[in-house]
Each structure stands twice: as C-alpha cells, then as structure tokens.
Amino acid sequence: MSTADRRLLAREATISTAVAATLAAFLLWATPPGIDWAAHAYQRTFLLQHGFQIWNNFWYAGRNSFITYSLIYYPLAALLGIKVLALASIAMAAMAFSIVVFGQWGHVSRLSSRSFAVLWVGIIGAAAFPFALAVSFALLSIWALQQGRRGRFAVGSVLTLAASPLAFVLLAVVVSGAALARGSLRNVRVQIAVLAGCAVGELLLYRLFGDGGRFPFQTLQLLPGLIFCGIGLMVTRGVAAAKPLYGLFWIYLAALLTAYVVPSSVGSNIERIRYLALPLALIAVALRHWRPLWLVVPAVVLAAVWNATPIAVSFLRVSSDPEASPAYWQPAIGYLQAHLSPSWRVEVVDTVEHWPAAYLPDAGIPIVRGWYRQSDFPQNELLYDGGLGARGDEGWLRRMGVRYVLLADAPT
Known part of the structure; x- marks a missing residue:
C-alpha cells in the first residue's frame, strides 16, 4: 500500500470512527433504552450480585445463564457499564469495517464504510449489545487475516464466539465465502481449523448446558434474505474484484436455508446481517461502476429498505413504550x-x-x-x-x- 493510500485509509478510518462514536453517544445518552436493554441490565445486575453463576432460578422456572449466550459481554458490562461498552463496540466496529473494506477494495469502498458508520449505530435501537461487541471482534479478526496474522485471527475468533455465537456464525459465513471465492482450500486451512475448533467447543457447551430452545423462522421472514442474496449474486457475478462478495452471498444463502429448515436457537436471527445490507450493496455496485442502472439502483434501494426497516421499527417501539419505567x-x-x-x-x-x-x-x-x-x-x-x-x-x-x-x- 502506497503512502497516499495509507493516508487515505487513516482518514477514512478516523471519519468512520468519529461519526459512529458521535451518533452512538447521542443515542445512548439522549434517547430511551433499546428493546433488549432491560434484559442486559438485569443480567449485569445478576452478575454483580451473585457472581458468574451459571444457574439462574428467576427466569424460565430456572435456566442456565451466560454460558451459551455470551461468556464475556456481561463481565465487561459489569466493569465498564452498558453504555460505555456499547459506545466502544460500535466505534471499534466502524473503524475495523472501514479498514477491512479499504484494504480489500481501496478508495471505492469509501461510501460503503461511511454508510456503515451511520447505519451500524442503529443496533442501539435493538440494544443487541453482545452481538455488537462480537461483530467488532469479528471485523478485527478479518483485518488480522488480511495482514496474515493467523494467531490474532484465532484470538479474535474465540472472542467473537465468547461474545455472541450468532456473530461467530456470521464470521464463519464471511470466511467461508472468501474461501469459496478462492476456489481452493490451500491457504485457508488454518482458518477452517480455528473455526471448526471453536464450533466444536460451542456445540459441546450447548450439549452440556443448552435448554433445547429454538427461535422461530417464518417463510415471510426468509423471503427478504433470499431476495437480498439473489440480487447480490446478480450484481457480483462476473466481476473479478467482487469474488469475495460473490462467495459470501452463496454461503449466506446456504446459511439462511439451513437456519430455516433446521430448528435451533438461531432461527430468524440469522438475518441480522441485514444491518450491513446497504454497505455491502454499495461495495458491490461500486465495483461494477454503478452499471447497468436497471440492476444497481433496485439493488441499492432494496438493500437500504431491508437495512433501515429494523432500525426504524426498533426506535419507534422504544420511544412509545409505557411499561419501560420501573x-x-x-x-x-x-x-x-x-x-x-x-x-x-x-x-x-x-x-x-x-x-x-x-x-x-x-x-x-x-x-x-x-x-x-x-x-x-x-x-x-x-x-x-x-x-x-x-x-x-x-x-x-x-x-x-x-x-x-x-x-x-x-x-x-
């Protein structure tokens, strides 16, 4: 990377981080708590009062806490506070995303990284903070891969899984998509071994401590994801620079169908990648120079709608909720x-x-x-x-x- 490119990268990373941090600070301290906020507040309080107790007798007639949901989020939230940790997670994700996409695609990724900095802040409306923390670790892991730092990738993968198994699934989707784009397993054996080892460990934990729960995934919820993948494949097909995205869309399509067919605690949560839908679409259309318009314009519009809908719904729900007050x-x-x-x-x-x-x-x-x-x-x-x-x-x-x-x- 040339000196000019390094300066441009530093500038883009700084802009994205500053924008995300500023917007996140405003939403965290000046707006009502997000949808899942109280759940995290309660489990943080439970941890502070009882320590890292696996068994919680106050929910679901008794259940295992922390161990299969998030091992490290609540200890970190107890140490830093929910708001500070959320702010750090969102800002770190914005920085890492801008570095990853610039490292892969250069200056054409600027619009994508800036859109991510704005839209990723919307996760505050859902208050999906363990997932947000894990996404920041996942993006740092991908950055480590770009730098050839396999040890750091392994550490980042473990931290991603420890923060949110759902985010780990999406990290595996991204890495698998990149491997598919290469058409060879020659240079990805270490990554596959790391991800497989983490997956085996998580499955063992679910075997020991899981409650057999499953999250619903209805057909109407599946369809937007299928459309997103289909359009993504059309936009990236035949574009040499977009091969990693092309592989990503294929693997994510397989993950969607698997989550739909196989009942599990993931269910429709697999569609949480929609919080990145517009940034991904903007990279894809930029790589084909925004041509042809009949294809790229609908792709961007549909991705924007799919991306923005859960954000808008989340903030509308929390702003008009009378039961939120103690x-x-x-x-x-x-x-x-x-x-x-x-x-x-x-x-x-x-x-x-x-x-x-x-x-x-x-x-x-x-x-x-x-x-x-x-x-x-x-x-x-x-x-x-x-x-x-x-x-x-x-x-x-x-x-x-x-x-x-x-x-x-x-x-x-």
Whole structure:
C-alpha cells in the first residue's frame, strides 16, 4: 500500500470512527433504552450480585445463564457499564469495517464504510449489545487475516464466539465465502481449523448446558434474505474484484436455508446481517461502476429498505413504550414481595417489550418466562397454540409452580 493510500485509509478510518462514536453517544445518552436493554441490565445486575453463576432460578422456572449466550459481554458490562461498552463496540466496529473494506477494495469502498458508520449505530435501537461487541471482534479478526496474522485471527475468533455465537456464525459465513471465492482450500486451512475448533467447543457447551430452545423462522421472514442474496449474486457475478462478495452471498444463502429448515436457537436471527445490507450493496455496485442502472439502483434501494426497516421499527417501539419505567411495575412488585412464598413463582402475561422479565427478577421475584423467546420452546410452547383452553392453561400453571398471575394493562 502506497503512502497516499495509507493516508487515505487513516482518514477514512478516523471519519468512520468519529461519526459512529458521535451518533452512538447521542443515542445512548439522549434517547430511551433499546428493546433488549432491560434484559442486559438485569443480567449485569445478576452478575454483580451473585457472581458468574451459571444457574439462574428467576427466569424460565430456572435456566442456565451466560454460558451459551455470551461468556464475556456481561463481565465487561459489569466493569465498564452498558453504555460505555456499547459506545466502544460500535466505534471499534466502524473503524475495523472501514479498514477491512479499504484494504480489500481501496478508495471505492469509501461510501460503503461511511454508510456503515451511520447505519451500524442503529443496533442501539435493538440494544443487541453482545452481538455488537462480537461483530467488532469479528471485523478485527478479518483485518488480522488480511495482514496474515493467523494467531490474532484465532484470538479474535474465540472472542467473537465468547461474545455472541450468532456473530461467530456470521464470521464463519464471511470466511467461508472468501474461501469459496478462492476456489481452493490451500491457504485457508488454518482458518477452517480455528473455526471448526471453536464450533466444536460451542456445540459441546450447548450439549452440556443448552435448554433445547429454538427461535422461530417464518417463510415471510426468509423471503427478504433470499431476495437480498439473489440480487447480490446478480450484481457480483462476473466481476473479478467482487469474488469475495460473490462467495459470501452463496454461503449466506446456504446459511439462511439451513437456519430455516433446521430448528435451533438461531432461527430468524440469522438475518441480522441485514444491518450491513446497504454497505455491502454499495461495495458491490461500486465495483461494477454503478452499471447497468436497471440492476444497481433496485439493488441499492432494496438493500437500504431491508437495512433501515429494523432500525426504524426498533426506535419507534422504544420511544412509545409505557411499561419501560420501573415505577410502572412497583405496585405489583410491592404486593408480590409482601405475599409471595419462596416456594412459588409468578407468571407475567407477556408484554410487547418483555420489561417485567427484567424488573420482577431484579426484585427477587422468580417468573416462569423471561426475555428470550427461543427459551419458550419447547417448555412453554403450548402458550403459542391457538387452541389453549382454561384446563390446559391451569395444568401448565400448576406444573410451573405458579402462585400468582400478573396481567398488566400495557400492550400484550
């Protein structure tokens, strides 16, 4: 890389990092908490109060915490605080993304890296902070690969998995896509060995501590991802510089179909790559010089819509949620603390944003359900059956050891 290119890279990385950090700071400190915020706040509090306890008796009639969801996020959040860690994760991801795409494609990646700096901040609306932390590690791992630092790639892969198994899956998709583009396993054996070793370790943890939960993945959720992959393949086909993207779209297509067919805790979460949809599309069309317009314009528009939709929905939901305040739940908490025996649990009829899953356990009140929908299956699957009657409901409450049922007047 020439001196001029290094200066341009430093400039782009600085701009992307500064933009992402500024926007993230504003959203973190000046807007309502994101959708999953309370879940992370509760688990951070649980860690501070009880240490790294694997078993948590306050969610889902008892479940394993941390070990299969995120090993390192909550200790780091306890040390730095949720907001500071989120800010660092987002800024680091923006910096690493700009370096990775510039290192691969040069100055044509500038629009892509800047769009990532703006759009990636939208993850704050969902408050998917373990995933955000893991993505920053994943991007640093890819950067290490570009530099030929296989040891650093191995460390980054382990950190990615420890922060979020979902992000590790997406890292494996990217690395596999690059290997497919090469058409040979000659120079990727170390990467494959590292990823395979991490995957085996994670599967062992799920075997030992998993709850058998699964996250739904409906056909209507699958279709946008298939369209994104299809258009991506059309845009990158035959473009020599876009071979890594071409391989990525093929591997991601396979990952989508696998997650759809095979029930697992991943489910429709595999589509979280949509937070990078527009930056990826902008690279793809730039590599073919924005021609032909009939192909590249729809590709960019559809990617932008798919990218922006979850961000807009997240912020609209959190800005109008009446149940987010602790004061809303205080009367119920006070009553339950005065009347609930330690031998019983509480069933809270689920609300739109699941806030009671944070406030009641934080007050020492065990509940039957919790924050993560995938953990409802198969234990609480009957609650999703339209034919559940009074007898079935009563039987389920008795099996779960429920003494009180709490029905809020917030949206359910």
